[in-house]
Amino acid sequence: MKYPALIIDKQKIKHNTHLLVNRCKKSGINVAAVSKVYCAIPEVAQAMVDGGAYMIADSRLENLKKLRFLNVPKMLLRIPMKSQADDVVDYADLSLNSEIETLRAIANAAQRKNKTHKVILMTDLGDLREGVWNENVVDFAGQIIGMKGIDLLGLGTNLTCYGGVIPNEENLGELIRLARQIENRYNTKLEIISGGNSSSLYLLFNGQMPMGINQLRLGESIVLGIETAYGKRIEGTYRDAFTFAAEIIEIKEKPSVPIGQIGMDAFGQKPVFTDKGKRKRGILAAGREDINVEGIIPRDKCISIFGASSDHLLVDFTECCKEYKVGDIVEFDLAYGGLLAASTSEYVEKVVI
Numbered sequence: 570m571k572y573p574a575l576i577i578d579k580q581k582i583k584h585n586t587h588l589l590v591n592r593c594k595k596s597g598i599n600v601a602a603v604s605k606v607y608c609a610i611p612e613v614a615q616a617m618v619d620g621g622a623y624m625i626a627d628s629r630l631e632n633l634k635k636l637r638f639l640n641v642p643k644m645l646l647r648i649p650m651k652s653q654a655d656d657v658v659d660y661a662d663l664s665l666n667s668e669i670e671t672l673r674a675i676a677n678a679a680q681r682k683n684k685t686h687k688v689i690l691m692t693d694l695g696d697l698r699e700g701v702w703n704e705n706v707v708d709f710a711g712q713i714i715g716m717k718g719i720d721l722l723g724l725g726t727n728l729t730c731y732g733g734v735i736p737n738e739e740n741l742g743e744l745i746r747l748a749r750q751i752e753n754r755y756n757t758k759l760e761i762i763s764g765g766n767s768s769s770l771y772l773l774f775n776g777q778m779p780m781g782i783n784q785l786r787l788g789e790s791i792v793l794g795i796e797t798a799y800g801k802r803i804e805g806t807y808r809d810a811f812t813f814a815a816e817i818i819e820i821k822e823k824p825s826v827p828i829g830q831i832g833m834d835a836f837g838q839k840p841v842f843t844d845k846g847k848r849k850r851g852i853l854a855a856g857r858e859d860i861n862v863e864g865i866i867p868r869d870k871c872i873s874i875f876g877a878s879s880d881h882l883l884v885d886f887t888e889c890c891k892e893y894k895v896g897d898i899v900e901f902d903l904a905y906g907g908l909l910a911a912s913t914s915e916y917v918e919k920v921v922i
């Protein structure tokens with residue numbers, strides 16, 4: 570095996586998907602499984618489909634293109650670029666949208682290809698990322714309904730991404746009210762009310778999910794077994810479907826405070842140190858080109874992380890009973906940011922088991 574490596578257990582992904590799909594199904598909610606954080610590695614996306622996801626969703630068209638072979642609808646999560654209109658129609662069965670000009674470009678592309686592109690209109694309920702402001706969304710919907718080449722399939726929202734706004738009965742209730750207003754005003758039916766991401770799950774677990782929400786777009790909860798409103802573990806899911814593994818290249822006893830005048834580190838920051846005496850310091854062959862220090866958690870709890878430069882991860886083995894040696898592999902759990910970094914780094918070997 571080559572290191573550093575990102576090792577993915579597809580059975581665990583399948584299990585996590587299955588558990589959440591079944592839990593959601595009980596409340597009349599379909600799960601669109603989100604593949605963006607692991608860059609849509611096809612075998613892992615396949616595991617999500619095997620686990621029962623009725624749809625695969627990703628923010629990048631490149632990823633949806635890779636997943637063309639999957640036998641489920643594919644949804645584009647990020648508001649499309651106008652310049653991508655043709656590819657949107659080719660590689661996404663549906664997309665989340667908020668701009669009329671882009672929708673016109675998609676409608677034109679779809680008509681040229683004799684297709685109809687399905688759209689979920691996004692409304693902003695306060696998180697201040699994407700979406701038509703909630704007060705304007707009913708009017709806005711009127712501009713799309715009847716547009717040739719476009720089929721308005723539903724209304725959706727995204728929370729807890731930029732503003733950290735937590736979904737609740739009030740804001741998701743508002744989403745449902747807006748959907749009903751659109752239906753009544755334009756005498757139409759909205760098939761999907763898409764009630765957010767992994768931060769909406771806690772409502773389901775607490776029995777507080779407003780009736781009417783019938784889709785969630787779930788990434789982190791499937792991949793890491795964590796709900797994201799409060800960061801709690803989801804009972805029954807695996808936390809360790811993804812493993813980051815790096816090899817030890819040096820172990821030395823050294824002081825805990827550098828010797829000499831302290832200037833700036835490799836990233837222009839002035840470092841501070843506390844003197845803990847001599848430590849058993851290890852260097853792993855991984856660094857900021859592979860992961861971010863805040864995004865990795867050593868599985869062996871005796872290990873702590875000093876820091877990292879571009880290619881070196883400095884760890885403290887002093888408290889370990891296990892005798893680590895050069896050539897040994899150290900394993901880490903990942904936080905969302907660490908997983909994102911490892912997935913996007915070309916230096917990290919991706920291994921699906």
Ligand SMILES: *Cc1c(COP(=O)(O)O)cnc(C)c1O
Nearest residue numbers: 603646727766767786787788789
């Ligand atoms: C990334 C993303 C999701 C999935 O979010 P998780 O917190 O990983 O569940 C859902 N919806 C949109 C629009 C996204 O961009």
